Amino acid sequence: MQTLQLKEQNLDSNIEHTAGVAIGGNNQSGNLGSGNSGNLNHGGLSGGSGGFNNRNGGFNDRNGGNGNNGNFNGNSGNYEDSNAQNQTQNLTKSQRIRSILAASSGNFVEWFDFYIYVSLAAYMSHHFTNTSDDILGLIVTFGIFAVGFFMRPIGSLIFGTLGDKIGRQKAMIYAIILMSCGNFMIAAIPSRESIGVWAPILLTLARMIQGLSVGGEGGLVATYISEMATKGNRGFFSSFQYVTLIAAQFAALLCVWLAVEYFGEAVMKDYAWRYLFALAGILALGSLFLRAKMHESAKELHKKDEQKGSLKALWQYRKYCLLVFGLTAAGSMCYYNFTTYMNTFLAKSANFSSEDARMIALCSLGFAMCLQPFMGMLGDKIGVRKMLGIFSVLGFLSVYPLMSAIIACGPNGAINSGFMAFIFIAVGVVISGFYTSIAGIAKATLFPEKVRALGTGLPYAMAVAMFGGTVPSVALWFKSGGPYGSEVVDGQTQILTLGLSEQGYFIYMMFFLFCCVLVAINIPKETELEKQNDV
Template sequence: MQPASVNPATLRSRIGAIFRVTSGNFLEQFDFFLFGFYATYIAHTFFPASSEFASLMMTFAVFGAGFLMRPLGAVVLGAYIDKVGRRKGLIVTLSIMATGTFLIVLIPSYNAIGLWAPFFVLLGRLLQGFSAGAELGGVSVYLAEIATPGRKGFYTSWQSGSQQVAIMVAAAMGFALNALLDDAAIREWGWRIPFLFGCLIVPFIFFLRRKLEETDAFNSRRSHPEISDVFRTLVKNWKIVVAGMLMVAMTTTAFYLITVYAPTFGKKVLLLSASDSLLVTLLVAVSNFIWLPIGGAISDRFGRKPVLITMALIAIATSYPALKFLAADPSFYSMLGVLLWLSFIYGLYNGAMIPALTEIMPAAVRVAGFSLAYSLATAVFGGFTPAMSTVLIEVTGDKAAPGLWMSFAAVCALLATLFLYKQESQLHHSVKKNFG
């Protein structure tokens, strides 16, 4: 079945639809990146401990806890979106996400309200994670369903593209804060300014989301499953969901390694300046933004499978050696070069992976299935990449150890890709045999 389109089918309306649907993605990633980058300041404000390592680990654990809520959000909100429609469902996810963001911004410090401070930070992260569980899937499926024939990869790449814009804006704001404020001011109150900006743009994003049109693909479906039916279909197709999770593992691990964890890695491990680490992250986001649609377009032209397999093999072969090279000679330029290489791998892989994941899920549970697979991967792999990287470096004493974590994720992705496309090939062969 060819992807349906949004009426009126004009270039201007399509661009507008892409902008409106990805605006919530921007907010989600903007807040997630800020939490990762300002982890040391958040640790100081909300999670004081006897050692800096313990304080930082508590902060990253709360950061990761938000990802543990994603699978629950994927199932509950994803099923809701498959039932009521993409437009209504995405407005609900935005509302929950905004609530979590406001909580984190407005909470006083641990010194002011004691244990209530980390409790409300955790609550805010859980709300953000719950909404994000279905946000990515809802946006990706929406883009896939409005794509013109033969360009699904290019269209769906803008889901991740909007996240890169969020990284650019967040990194630029952080770079500006470092130039205008001293470290003490940023530590005490300056880190809240970018989060406040995220709160201020929420009404604008609500305005954009309310103007979304429902997709023709959803409207043309004769019946829409009840939420209980969605749950049963997900259980029936558990192998596809698990394999999809493993295929996404490389995307989430690479993304959080080269963006969310990169500033902390640059400052605390490589001992580079905060400004240098932020500038590298900003340039990596620009690189991601360029490579993502290229990866989607290449997969439209040559197929998803060749791109996925090739980039997974390259990741397995080069992730650890690249970080070993960086750890041996840390500098602004070596960090930039290594992360741009990992950005190239991530961009081409993810550009093919997003449309592939929308294609392998049964149509009736497309949002829930996509969201669950993506959320499980984020919970198990990506979301805990900062914490896992911190632990691996602490335990092994090897500053390049995060490269081993990315290589492991790439192995999982490669095996899952081979399994999923073998299943697809067997299904096509069976259909051809039975129906000619």
């Protein structure tokens, strides 16, 4: 055993930057670096149960055996050598896959809860509005839907900060609990006939609660998957975020269809729509079990950093926040157009029957869900920059003709074919897939771990709130001519419009897809991000 020699007069002084202590035993060695920086380099420690302390930091060998249970604290740093630090690195492939599936399954429940509202909008709108115009009633109902999206930035700020400070797993558990509360509220809210204006107010409040939850979900799941997935498979695993998201929409639409077949249109519009919200709340509670078994993905939770997960720290990466915002604005708009809004578009614009519109939309969602893993694998082969470039260029060139062709597939159109409507939607889904399959990994890898959940989630949620979540309302606003007010003429109220048309909505999407081309060009190469952010 080597001996440690220290002069007595140095016991009460700071350790110099160049000073070091080496302790060895049983062929193991350890290093104590600068006391000012508070860093302890790995190594074994053998010796007695004594300890060494100085004003800037302290070292204690708790076991007097090996240094795995020791800890070192300094003024500007904190180190805890524990199993938690290397938890992610030591996980087996099967453990990683189970954790990713658990996070994704929770993502499924979150989005099933959120999209059940969209699927039931036509059945529940008359309970919360006092208009006899179906289009205006849907605008109001989808407007309340958009309110939930405007709460998403706040949710991403809250849960993103929590995810960076206390861990991704705990933050996702809190998010799923909040979503459950929102669903049970909607299931229990009385109609406008019973409580008057309080009905839409309470519905809006419930949507705000759900918006907070989903706002945190997007960034947390993308961050978690990017940290859990192994290099070379990140695109594939990242695609499961949208696999479960689309599966949730598929399940929501399927549940509504089955409920209509069982209860009938009249009973669904009367009260049966409430059962589906109650089911969504129960599923949310059940998903807590899955997320409780996940492994934490963050590597540096043990490190003390006051700026971790803060807006001040995120400000250093504002350029990347703008890139995430731009990508999400165009990507979410295209995605919501060909999925969330498509059921309404088929019925209101292409004039398909409600049943035919549901069936076409259901088949389209099934195709989109199965497509994502293959697009993710393609992303692993060619890289996320090329995927995003292909998406933005093809989207810009094709969205106008695709939407026009879908209208022509309706019963009154030149093509008059439900199958061809599905084909055109499928083309749009494939183009959107170049974005959706790798969206999570493309955004999460832009940021270092200490602000990854917040940096991925906040600009994403802001863009979705402004452009993705407003797609149904904006599309119907264009279709209605752009109403902006009303006036009374000869005792009758007339709606004032800007004279817009539905084609204006198509051009609106083209503009953002063109902007996305410019954004994709500025995405750094994957190799640069791996070195910069340790991903």
